[in-house]
Amino acid sequence: MKSPFFRFGLAFGAATLLTACAGHYQHEQEHVHYTPGLGEIMAQSAVRHAKLWFAGQAQNWELAAYEMDELHEGFEDAAKYHRTHKQIKQPIPELIAQNMDLPLAGLEQAIKDKNLQAFTRNYDNLTAGCNACHQATEFGFNRVTHPNFNPFANQAFGTSN
Ligand code: HEC
Missing domain, CATH: 1.20.120 (Four Helix Bundle (Hemerythrin (Met), subunit A))
Structure with missing residues (x-):
């Protein structure tokens, strides 16, 4: 015989799950509208x-x-x-x-x-x-150069190392 607490637990669990799903869905919707600056x-x-x-x-x-x-x-x-x-x-x-x-x-x-x-x-x-x-574009204070050292410690750029 299932106790009322068990039933409550089930209902509560399902509601929590639904809320979590709704939150996740909303989160994905936000991603759809995201455009990078x-x-x-x-x-x-x-x-x-x-x-x-x-x-x-x-x-x-x-x-x-x-x-x-x-x-x-x-x-x-x-x-x-x-x-x-x-x-x-x-x-x-x-x-x-x-x-x-x-x-x-x-x-x-x-x-x-x-x-x-x-x-x-x-x-x-x-x-x-x-x-x-x-x-x-009045952004001349931002000067790009070719890099003078390699900051990418986790990528091999050669073809065989
Ligand atoms: C349309 C002209 C244009 C071209 C082409 C361009 N930039 Fe920019 N760049 C901008 C503008 C405008 C900004 C400032 C954007 C802002 O207001 O946040 C910028 C910002 C930047 C920044 C600063 C972003 C930061 O967070 O440090 C870097 C780095 C940069 N550009 C690198 C480059 C590189 C590398 C190239 C070429 C491969 C390039 N840009 C080509 C217009 C340009």
């Missing part, structure tokens, strides 16, 4: 930019190509979600096209050709493009 996309792009350098210097062309794809996606998101930003007058998609399209294409070719010299030259062009856009 331009600063967040940029911070991500800066990581890709650094990883691209180490991949290229290690001549891990597959990894370099992957980091390029990620950079592309970041700029696509920036153009899609941030057509305008703060006091910047020129549309963001236009600024990205002006400053990124050529250097990204140059780097892509260098990676396809597996050419370290061309990679390094085009990487410098890309970095100059990042900085040109920061200048054009």
